[in-house]
Amino acid sequence: MPKLYDLAHCRAGDKGNTSTLSLIAYRPEDYSLLAERVTVAAVAEHL
Amino acid sequence: MRENVRLGGGAGFAGDRLDAPVHLAEYGDLDYLVLECLAERTIALAQLRRRRDPAGGYDTRLTARIETLLPILKSRGIKLISNCGAANPLAAADAIVAIARRLRIPVKVAAVTGDDVLAALDLDQPTMECGNPISTYAPIISANAYLGAEALLPALASGADIVVTGRVADPSLFLAPLMHEYGWAPDDVDRIARGTAVGHLLECAGQLCGGYFADPGRKEILDMAHLGFPFADVDADGNAILGKVAGTGGRITRATATEQLLYEVTDPCGYLTPDVTADFSAVTLTETAQDRVEVTGARGRARPAALKVSVGYLAGFVGEGEIGYAGTNVMARAQLAAQILRERLAERFSELRIDLVGSTSLHGRAFDSNERPYEIRLRVAARAKTPEEAAIVGDEVEALYTNGPAGGGGTRKYVTEQIGIVSTLLDRARVSTKVTEREWGAHAEVV
Numbered sequence: 001m002p003k004l005y006d007l008a009h010c011r012a013g014d015k016g017n018t019s020t021l022s023l024i025a026y027r028p029e030d031y032s033l034l035a036e037r038v039t040v041a042a043v044a045e046h047l
Numbered sequence: 048m049r050e051n052v053r054l055g056g057g058a059g060f061a062g063d064r065l066d067a068p069v070h071l072a073e074y075g076d077l078d079y080l081v082l083e084c085l086a087e088r089t090i091a092l093a094q095l096r097r098r099r100d101p102a103g104g105y106d107t108r109l110t111a112r113i114e115t116l117l118p119i120l121k122s123r124g125i126k127l128i129s130n131c132g133a134a135n136p137l138a139a140a141d142a143i144v145a146i147a148r149r150l151r152i153p154v155k156v157a158a159v160t161g162d163d164v165l166a167a168l169d170l171d172q173p174t175m176e177c178g179n180p181i182s183t184y185a186p187i188i189s190a191n192a193y194l195g196a197e198a199l200l201p202a203l204a205s206g207a208d209i210v211v212t213g214r215v216a217d218p219s220l221f222l223a224p225l226m227h228e229y230g231w232a233p234d235d236v237d238r239i240a241r242g243t244a245v246g247h248l249l250e251c252a253g254q255l256c257g258g259y260f261a262d263p264g265r266k267e268i269l270d271m272a273h274l275g276f277p278f279a280d281v282d283a284d285g286n287a288i289l290g291k292v293a294g295t296g297g298r299i300t301r302a303t304a305t306e307q308l309l310y311e312v313t314d315p316c317g318y319l320t321p322d323v324t325a326d327f328s329a330v331t332l333t334e335t336a337q338d339r340v341e342v343t344g345a346r347g348r349a350r351p352a353a354l355k356v357s358v359g360y361l362a363g364f365v366g367e368g369e370i371g372y373a374g375t376n377v378m379a380r381a382q383l384a385a386q387i388l389r390e391r392l393a394e395r396f397s398e399l400r401i402d403l404v405g406s407t408s409l410h411g412r413a414f415d416s417n418e419r420p421y422e423i424r425l426r427v428a429a430r431a432k433t434p435e436e437a438a439i440v441g442d443e444v445e446a447l448y449t450n451g452p453a454g455g456g457g458t459r460k461y462v463t464e465q466i467g468i469v470s471t472l473l474d475r476a477r478v479s480t481k482v483t484e485r486e487w488g489a490h491a492e493v494v
Contacts, residue, residue, distance in 0.1 A: 009266060009302065011259075013311035016087075016470055017176050022309035024302070 008034055048283060052228045054221050055278040056249030057116075058082040058129075061089050061106055063252060065115065067276040072119045074292045075278050079224045080120065082112065082129035083217050083250045090214055091359025091466045093133035094189035104135035105142065105211075113146050113209075121152050121208065128199065128220050132211040134189065136160050139211045140485040153488025154209065157202035161480030162214040164356060164473060165190040174358075174469040181358055184469055189359035192473055195321030195350070196242075197233055198480040199223035205484055214357065216320045218246030221279075229283045233322070233350075240325040240347030241285025247318070248289060248307050248342065252276045255289065255307045256297035270296030279342075289340045299338045308332070317348075319355075324348040353472035362467035365430055366437030368444025371457045373409040373422035380452035381423040387451055388427050391443055395436075396429035409457065430465070437462045 004023075007030045011022045023038055025031045055077040057068030061084045072080050084106045097104025106112070109131050120127055132139040140158040147154035168190045170182040181187065191214035202210040203223060212220070222242040225231065231238045248255055255277040257268030268274075275295025281287040289299055308327055312318050318325040326346045333341045372380045385401045392399055405424040413421035427444050431437035441460020448455060 005265075009262075009306065011306040011310050015311050015313055016468070018313060020311050020313055022306065022312070024305050024309070 004034075004038065048230070049228060050282060052225060052281050053078045053278050054224060054245070054249060054281060055080045056083070056221075056252040056255070056276055058084055058112075059250065059252035059254060060084065060086050061108065061131075065108070065111055067253065067274065068112070069115050069119065070295065071276045071278065071292060072116055072123065072125055077123075077125045077278060078228075079126050079128060080116070081220050081249065082127070082131055083220060083252070084129060084131040085133060085214060087357060087468050088359065088466050090133050090191050090357070091189040091468065093135070094359065095466075097134045097138075102135075102138050102141075105133045105139035106131035109139055109142055110146060113143050114150070117143075117147060117150060117152055117154065121154070126203075126207075126224070127209045128212075128224065129210070130212045130215050130217075130220060132158060132213045134163070134191075134213060136211045136213050137483060140483065143209055143211065144485045144487045148487045151488075154486070155205070155207045155489075156209045156211060156485045157205050157207035158483045158485065159194070159198050159202050159210065159212040159215070159480060160483065161198065161478060162191045162194050162212070163189075164192045164478060167473075167477055168356070168358070172471050174471055175355070176469055181469065181471055184358065184360040184467060186361050187358060188361060188466070190356050192354045192356045192478050193219075193321055194354070194478070194480060195219045196223035196226055197322070200227055201482045203227040205482065207484065216322070217250040218243045218320055219322055221246030221249055222322055225281055225285065231285075236323055236347030236349065237345070238285045238347075239323040240345040241287070241343075242281065243318070243320055243323055243325045243347075244308065244327060244330060244342060244345040245279050245281055245285070245287045247310075247312075248304060249277055249279055251307065251310065253297065254310065255303055256291055256295075256299055257303055258297065260303050260306055266302070268297055272296060285345070287342045288335060289342060291338050293338075299340055301332045301334050301340060304332045304340045304342070319351050321350060321354055323350050352475065354475055354478055356471050356473045358469050358471060360467045360469070362465040363430055363432050364434050364437035365428055365463050365465055366440030367426065367428045367461045367463075368441035369424055369426045369457075369459045370444050370447055370451075370455045371405070371409045371422060371424045372452070372454055374416060374454070375418055377418055377421065377423055380454065381425050383452045384425050384447055384455065385427075387447065388425075388443055392427070392429060392440065395439070396431065398430040400428050402426045402428075434462050434464070
C-alpha cells in the first residue's frame with residue numbers, strides 16, 4: 001500500500017488555536033483517493 | 048494608468064533575515080517593498096515594551112532594517128510599507144525620521160493608527176475560540192483590530208516614502224498599493240480577492256521560495272543558505288506573475304506556490320480578511336518560466352461585517368531545564384533522571400512535561416556504540432504563576448549534576464514569560480483609523 005508521504009505534500013500552520021494542514025496531491029489522479037481517505041475523522045484518529 | 052506594479056515580500060515575521068530584503072530591493076526592480084513583521088503574539092509583546100518605554104513598542108529590529116534599506120529605497124524610488132510600527136506606529140515613524148536625519152536622506156513617513164482598540168474593548172464579549180467572555184483571560188494587555196487595506200490608502204495618497212502601521216491583516220499590506228495604483232474600489236470584490244491572493248502568497252517572504260517547503264530527497268530546494276525573497280508583477284486586474292531575483296537561492300514552482308496559497312487558510316473557499324471574503328478554489332497556478340509562476344482566478348464576495356480583534360493576555364511563566372546523557376545504557380539513565388524529576392516536581396506543578404530529545408549534541412558522533420538512540424537530552428517544562436516558581440524547574444534539573452544518574456552534562460535553564468492570545472469580533476463602525484505624517488529634509492532643512 002502506498003504511503004500518504006508518497007502521494008501528497010503538505011503544509012502545516014496554525015491560526016489562533018486551530019492547526020491547519022493542507023494536503024496537495026503530487027499527481028491530479030490521486031486527488032479523489034486522498035479526498036476519500038484523508039477525512040477529518042481519519043486524521044483526528046491518527047493524531 | 049500603469050500596466051504593472053511590482054511588489055516585493057521583504058519579511059515574513061519580526062525575526063526574519065535582514066539581508067534578503069536588501070538584496071531584493073537592490074536587484075528586484077521593485078515599486079513597493081513590504082515588510083510583514085507581526086505574528087499573532089508579536090504585538091502583545093510590543094505592548095509590554097511600550098508600557099515600560101512610551102517611545103518604544105515598535106519592531107526591535109526597525110533600526111537595523113531601515114538603516115540598510117533607506118538609502119537603497121530612496122535611490123531607486125521604491126516605497127516601503129510595513130507593519131513594523133507594532134504597538135506604536137507613531138514612535139516608529141519618529142524613529143525612521145531620526146535615522147533619515149542621521150543619514151541625511153530626506154524622507155516622508157506616514158503612520159497609520161487606529162488598530163489599538165484596548166480602550167473600546169467590551170470584556171463581556173465572547174472569544175472566537177471558546178465563546179467564553181474575554182474577561183476570563185484577565186489581565187488583558189493588548190487588543191488590536193486587524194485593519195484592512197483601506198486604512199493605508201490615505202497614507203499612500205499623501206505621497207509618503209514609507210508607510211508604517213500596527214496590526215493590519217497581512218495580505219492587506221500588499222493589497223493597499225494595488226488599490227492605490229489601480230484605483231480599485233473596495234467593493235470590486237474579484238480584483239480585491241486577486242490582490243489578496245497575491246498578498247497572501249508574498250506575506251511569508253521566503254516560504255514562497257522553498258523555505259518551510261524543502262524536504263531532502265523528496266522536495267529538493269537548492270542553495271537555501273542564500274534563499275531569495277519573492278516579488279510579484281501584478282496587472283490592473285490583479286493577475287500576477289510571481290518571481291525572484293536571478294542567482295538567489297531557492298525555487299518558485301507550482302508546488303511551492305500551492306503550499307503557500309493554502310498556508311494557514313482554514314477555508315480555501317472563504318478566506319476572510321478585512322477587505323474581502325476570498326475564494327481561492329478556482330485559482331490557477333502556471334509555471335511560465337524558471338522561478339516564474341502565474342496566478343489567476345481568485346474570486347471574491349462581500350467582506351465580513353466585523354473586524355477580527357487579537358487580544359493579548361498575561362499567561363504566567365514557563366520554567367524549563369535540559370540535561371544531556373549519552374552512550375551505554377543512556378535510555379535507562381535518562382528515564383531514571385525523568386523519574387527523579389517527576390517525583391520532585393509533580394506535586395508542585397500541575398502542568399508538567401518531560402521529553403526525551405536528542406541526536407548529536409554531546410559527542411557529535413556515536414563512536415562505535417550500538418546504543419540507539421546514542422544520546423538523550425532530557426527536557427523538562429512546567430507552567431507557573433511567578434518567575435520565581437518557574438525557576439524551580441531549571442534548578443531541579445541542574446541539581447541532577449550531583450544528585451542524578453551517571454554522566455549527566457550540559458544543563459541549561461530558562462524562564463520565559465508567556466503571552467496568550469484570544470480573538471474576538473468588533474463592529475467596523477467602532478474602529479476609526481488615522482494617518483499622521485512625519486517628515487525630514489523638506490527643502491530648506493537639507494543643506
